[in-house]
Structures are given as structure tokens and as C-alpha cells.
Amino acid sequence: MKKFSILIAGGGSTFTPGIILMLLDNLDKFPIRKINFYDNDEKRQKTIAEACKIILKERAPEIEFNYSIEPSEVFSDIDFVMAHIRVGKYPMRELDEKIPLKHGVVGQETCGPGGIAYGMRSIGGVIEIIDYMETYSPNAWMLNYSNPAAIVAEATRVLRPKSKVLNICDMPIGTETRMANILGLSSRKEMVVKYYGLNHFGWWTDIRDKDGNDLMPKLKEHISKNGYLPKETDDRQHMDPSWVETHLKARDVYLTDPDTLPNTYLKYYLFPDYVVEHSDPNYTRANEVMDGREKHVFGECKKIFEMGTAKDTTLHTDVHASYIVDLARAIAFNTKERMLLILENNGAIVNFDPTAMIEIPCLVGSNGPEPLVVGKIPQFQKGLMEQQVSVEKLTVEAWTEGSYQKLWQAITMSKTVPSASVAKVILDDLIVANKGYWPELK
Ligand SMILES: NC(=O)c1ccc[n+]([C@@H]2O[C@H](COP(=O)([O-])OP(=O)(O)OC[C@H]3O[C@@H](n4cnc5c(N)ncnc54)[C@H](O)[C@@H]3O)[C@@H](O)[C@H]2O)c1
């Protein structure tokens, strides 16, 4: 079987070790000959990379490994770029969350003004990585899960329309894993799903087992009472409080359209007042992540380096990240796997903007994704999606044109924001906080 070479962009990410362990678990399905890391933060990447070097030496010494902050040293001879960068890292995420909250508005990484601010930082970074890939490895594919995926995907559509970039999100995969647990199935892959929406903004319309039996009634019964949490409390002890709350709130989101099952992040748009009331403006998700995942991953990596072995590490395979192997395999071996991807509508949802970047099931093969037709969507979803897709398009226009006016319109248009005047004060604070990260706005 052919062996592939991978570049991980954002080598210093907290998700990198979990992805390496997941790639190692799947070498029989997706053989690898080389793994390179690229990041623009030398110190951060070194900590993760030195630990991964030891993991690879112990578990798959035949795989070549390199890391660098110099693109020319790592982007050549690559088949797949797996990109998960966070421009501005956690300190900027903290501001994305805290600035809107200061003005009584949802403070979230990818939704509302925080997501728009993050998008304005991410576009340039992701485009730069596409350009490095096309310069040094013109035949490579980029699998992008850098957030905010909706805005980043729209930017790639507009700015690099011919590039081989696939935008993907793990949220539906995480939720489908929960659904499979609720149903007592051994894997989400025992379900065949229909889903449509925008990234972090969608609905499941049909879920069946492989024999075609409808699984929606049992799921609806559970979700109307428990959201996406299992009945047993055990699972909750292994989850940060903010995620427990998000999975539970899905029961209220579900009630807004009991014909479908919702993406959990719809809570930010449909219940923004509730979200603000339940947020601590001085301790947001960024703080939870810095105190939790970041400390754990970096602590473990330092320990591996000091001990010279990863034998007893508590770092673990990121099971949700298995979708990345599925996607790479689909391209590499033309598997035609059915997966949810973010791509240009182009008529798949017939009564929706053909240029919108939507998230729908596709069959993925060596020539990329073949989207499956969704058909007509109901007025409730159509209205919400039209508003949100306008936010995403206006943000990309604001970035490309350097337009203050369009960014103000984007924030004003977000369903999380009560008025144009609130949008303006948030925008003015965000401009100061993002100096050096955003293009200058006129
Ligand atoms: N699509 C999804 O469903 C999904 C799921 C999980 C995480 N993510 C995304 O993955 C990314 C990483 O998340 P994390 O929490 O591990 O963040 P992190 O801050 O730990 O890692 C991001 C890394 O990107 C690097 N970076 C920043 N700008 C860069 C640039 N211009 N070029 C190269 N490297 C750059 C940083 O130095 C950092 O090491 C984020 O964008 C996050 O939102 C997406």
C-alpha cells in the first residue's frame, strides 16, 4: 500500500499529540512515511514536537519526522496538510469571549462577535498556509479544521477558489458519537445521517440504522429530556462544566423545531440571553481550556521530554479526530465515504444562496467531495441561515476590502447582538484588541 506524507500546520496545537496518536493507531488503514510540523511559534511547537518525536521513535521508528517554523524546510514532498492553527492563541480567544460579554453579548470562540473577531485573524493565516502548500507541494490536499471554519471556508471560496482545500468540523461527529451512545450502538458509523446547515449552525433531519430503520423517535425522546447527555451521570464527570451545560441545553434548542435534531451551538443564536446570564465574564471557556487541556497537554509533553519516554503518558488518542483519517483515506484510496463537509451550496439546498458555504453530507473520493442533494429547507431554518451566512460573507468582505462599515454590518447582523449601537461599541473594542492581527479598517 502507498505510504503518505503529512504536514501538521499548527504543530504547537493542544490537539497535535492526540492527532499523532490517532494517526499511529490507524497506520494499517492509512500508512504514513513522513510527518512534518509547521508553526509560527518556535517555543510552543518545540515542546509538542520534541514529545511527539519520542512517541514516534518508540511506536513507529520508520516514520521520518521533522519540524520547523521555516516553510521551505517542511512543506516540500507533502501529500496532506492537516491545518489547525489558532491565530492569536488563547490570550486572543479570551478577549474574543470577554469583550462581547462586557457589553452583555454572547462571548464565544466561533459564534457572534467573538467568532467574527477570530475570523478576521484566521483568514490571513490560513490563506498563507494554502500558498505555502501550493508553492512547495502543488499536488497536496489541505484538510482544514482551523476555526472559525464557516468564515475560513467562505474566505477560501472567495480568495483561493481553485485550491484543493477541504473544510471540516468535528462537532457533528462528536454529537453523533453521543447519539450512538444514547441508542446503545457501538459506533456512530452504524448510523446513516441526513444533516444540513452552516458550520456550527445545522440540523439533523433523518437518522437511520444500516437496515433503514428510523432512529429519530428514540433520539427525540431522549433529547427532549436530557439533551445530548446520557442518562448516567458518570460521563458528566469527565467533561468540563461548560460542555455539560451546552449538551444539556440542546433539549431547549430541540423544542424550537421538533422535526429535527439541532447542532448544540444553535443555543448561542436561539438563547443568547440565557447564555449571557449563565456566563462568568471573568472566567470564560478560554480560561477553562488554559487551566485544563493546555496545562495537561504541555505538562505531559514536557514530562515525556524529561523522561525520554512516552511509555506512561496520559496523553491519549483523540477518538473524535478519527474523521481526519477517514477524510485523508477517502481522498487517498477513493473510498467514497459519506462525510459531512463544508462546501459551496451550488444548488444542493435548492432554495438557498448557491454561493453559500454549507455543511452537508458528501461522498468523498480521490477527486474530492460529491455533495448529496438536500432539496428544499423550511422557512425557519432558511431565515436563520440567510441571516448567519450574511454575517459570514460580510466578514470576509470586510477583511478583503478593509471595510469598517461591512464589519459593523456583520456584527449588527448577528442574531446574538441586540442592536447596531451595541455592535459598534463591541467592534471598537475589538479593533483595539486585535491591532496587528486584523487588516486596518477604513
Ligand atoms: N473544526 C473543528 O471542529 C475543530 C475542533 C477542534 C479544534 N479546532 C481548531 O483547531 C485549532 C487549534 O486549536 P487549539 O485549541 O489546539 O489551539 P492552540 O492555540 O493550542 O494551537 C494553535 C497553534 O497554531 C499556531 N499558529 C497560530 N497562528 C499561526 C500561523 N499563522 N501559522 C502557523 N501556526 C500558527 C499557534 O502558535 C499554536 O501553536 C483552532 O483553530 C481550533 O478552533 C477545530
Ligand SMILES: O=P(O)(O)OC[C@H]1O[C@H](O[C@H]2[C@H](O)[C@@H](O)[C@@H](O)O[C@@H]2CO)[C@H](O)[C@@H](O)[C@@H]1O
Ligand atoms: O472549547 P474547546 O477548545 O474545548 O472546543 C472548541 C471546539 O468545540 C467543538 O469541538 C468539540 C466537539 O464538539 C466535542 O464533541 C468534543 O469532541 O470536543 C471537541 C473539541 O474540544 C467544535 O466543533 C470546534 O470547532 C471547537 O473548536
Ligand SMILES: [Mn+2]
Ligand atoms: Mn467545529
